[in-house]
Amino acid sequence: MTSHLARRLGISIVALTIVILLAIVAPRLLAHSKRPQYLTAQVERGTLEDAVLATGTLHAFKQVDVGAQVSGQLKSLKIELGDKVTSGQWLAEIDPVISQNALRQAQANAQKLLAQKRSITAQLKQAELAYQRQQLMLPDDATSRQDFEAAQSALDVQRANLASLDAQIRSARIEIDTAQANLGYTRIVAPMNGEVVSIVTQEGQTVIAQQQAPVILKLADLDTMTVKAQVSEADVIRVRAGQTAYFTILGEPDKRYYGKVRAIEPAPQNFLDTQTNLGGSGGGSKPNSAVFYHALFEVPNPDHRLRISMTTQVNILLDTARDALNIPVAALGAKDDKGTHTVRVLGADGALETRKVRLGINNNVKVQVLTGLKEGEHVVIGDVDIEDHPSSDKDS
Structure with missing residues (x-):
């Protein structure tokens, strides 16, 4: 009986202790749960980087349009798209027949003039001898002054004819040189080392080079690429030459290509169009369009992974x-x-x-x-x- 009472008393004490603890802790837990x-x-x-963000495009650092300086049919192409060429390499040939005939005609004209010069030279020598005889006879009144003056005039005429022929011969030699140059232009060679990035004219097409040189193909040196970054007019005042810039391409968003800003073009990218619009009938109002300036920098491209006209996401670093x-x-x-x-x-x-x-x-x-x-x-x-x-x- 006594042990049973003791057990009940112990349970009551434990329960009371729990109630007291709950009374103390609960307000604190409730207050904690209501904390902000x-x-x-x-x-x-x-x-951290403070950078000007821009969108750009890739261009070959060196690119030339290889054209034709003479008219004619494109007889053959010696290369294919994507070929790597060296300076002086034979690229294409325009039908040389017309240029060859022009050279032969110029040479024939020169030979004709040389033959005429030999004839005039002989006539000049005869006129000199006749004049010398008249000079010897005139003091002794062995000839009339009229005959003397006629001999002198004939000599002057032959000398003038010879001078005229000499000028015509020089002109004929110039025509020969021009015809030889035109014949050489039918053989189109590479002006630099590079890669064939475009073939504009195909074999069999006729090119007319009277007003402007038609483009046969385009060569580019892809070992170095130029980035043209479009910088807004709000940001361009913070960009200057010498700042570090990098870009990523869509195919490799995690790879950065670094370079140094070489220059900022002084006129916006649509400057010519803007000037045309301002000079037209539309008056002098500024076109309602965004204005961007090109910031230029170069990056090496030894493996030619970067290609012309790729889109780039450019960061021009102002501070790091x-x-x-x-x-x-x-x-x-x-x-x-x-x-x-x-x-x-x-x-x-x-x-x-x-x-x-x-x-x-x-x-x-x-x-x-x-x-x-x-x-x-x-x-x-x-x-x-x-x-x-x-x-x-x-x-x-």
Whole structure:
């Protein structure tokens, strides 16, 4: 009986103890559950870049249009699309028959003039002898002055004829040189080392080179590529020659190709069209279109993975910070007159603290922290309203 009472007394004491503990702990748990909840981000170290973003296209650093300087039928092509050629290599031939005939005609004309020169030379010698005889006879009145003057005039005429023929012969030699050059132009050779990137004229087509040189094919040196990045008028004032730039292509979005900005074109990419519109009947109003300027830089392309007209995503670096403390831009509060920003920091015990931080590079996603925070701390980037985010049990 006594042991039974003792057991009941012990159970009562344990139950009372549990009730007391619940009375003490429950308010605290309830208060803790009502604490504000925050979205936070950790203060980290990393590389930050302040860059001008642009879209660009790839071009060969050196590219030439190989054309024809003489008219005629394209007799043969010695190369195919994609072939690599060296400077001076024979690329194509235009039918040389017309140029050969022109050369033969020029040579025949020159030979004719040379024959005439020999005839005039003989006549000149005869006129010189006749004049000399008249000179000897005139002092002795063995001839009339009229005969003397006639001999002198005949000599002058033959000398003038010889001078005229000499000029015609020089002209004929120029025609020979021109005909030889035109004949040489029927054999089209590579002006530089490169790759055949386009064949414009096919075998059998007739080319007319009277007003402008028709393009036969296009050669490009693909060992170096030029990037033409379209920089907006808002950003171009921050870009200058010598800045580091890199780009990615659609086929390799994780691979960066680096270069240095060589130049920024002074006129926008649509400058000629704009001038045409301004000079037309439309008046002097500016066309309602975006204005972009080309920033140019080169990258090596030894394996020819980069190709003409590829689209590139370009970053022109204005500033870079390596191993820099950084936080999301969303964590920034108001900026004061000293240039510092307020940031809310959540401590390990859940306490919220407001600090002043001084910033460095800001790329609109993350911002460099110069002073005010330490690596590993957590900054508040937003508040969570528990009532607006019910538990999964309630949703179900």
